[in-house]
Amino acid sequence: MMRHANPEANSHSCRCCHRFPERTIHLGRCTVIGKVLNRLWQVAGVTLPPSPALNLFALGPDGPLASGIIAFHLIVWKFILISFTQVDLAGTRFVPDEVWKGAVRRYISRVERLKVVVRTRVLLAEGRGEQPSLDKENELTAPFGAFRSDGYFRWSEVMWSEIKSLELTRFVAPDPAAAPNASLATGHGRRPPPVSPTHATGLASMRAVFRNIAFEASRRQG
Numbered sequence: 001m002m003r004h005a006n007p008e009a010n011s012h013s014c015r016c017c018h019r020f021p022e023r024t025i026h027l028g029r030c031t032v033i034g035k036v037l038n039r040l041w042q043v044a045g046v047t048l049p050p051s052p053a054l055n056l057f058a059l060g061p062d063g064p065l066a067s068g069i070i071a072f073h074l075i076v077w078k079f080i081l082i083s084f085t086q087v088d089l090a091g092t093r094f095v096p097d098e099v100w101k102g103a104v105r106r107y108i109s110r111v112e113r114l115k116v117v118v119r120t121r122v123l124l125a126e127g128r129g130e131q132p133s134l135d136k137e138n139e140l141t142a143p144f145g146a147f148r149s150d151g152y153f154r155w156s157e158v159m160w161s162e163i164k165s166l167e168l169t170r171f172v173a174p175d176p177a178a179a180p181n182a183s184l185a186t187g188h189g190r191r192p193p194p195v196s197p198t199h200a201t202g203l204a205s206m207r208a209v210f211r212n213i214a215f216e217a218s219r220r221q222g
């Protein structure tokens, strides 16, 4: 509940900036909350002038932003509101850097879950000799990263450097197929970390299993 409308609140001023009455419209203008959202706009490459509509609803002058940005924006707001309520409930401070870091960590785990789903889909399709379209998945993760046609995910350069600067790389699962052209993900021309041989072998055997399953299924149908 907004402090402005809460008769029990000991102050009516915004619990983030302490400068303005805490109304919903203020949350879209609050410079402290803006520090969190500006990090999102930066990694998303959004250069629109700041406005309450942009900050609150991811709405630009031409309508809603891309669906991948909207999905991340929702996560960011979830973390803003959690931290926001804790100021009154737990007496903590609203620290924009921490809120942003929490949101990025959650976003990484979303992508990690999607990575597993996509890889399984690609392996199953490969077993049938098909190549699935990953357009939908890529729409979900754009512009923060994209799946290659073989199902492996690469973070955008700007997002990957953000993950590195927040020291969150340990939450990104190693990608066994990333080694040949990981320059996008590792950035700055640095050599990618060596691929674990067991991981790569595990993947190859998984591929073989899926191929066998598909073969058996087609034989039973035929």
Ligand SMILES: [Zn+2]
Binding pocket: 014, 015, 016, 017, 018, 019, 020, 026, 030, 031, 032, 033
């Ligand atoms: Zn404020």
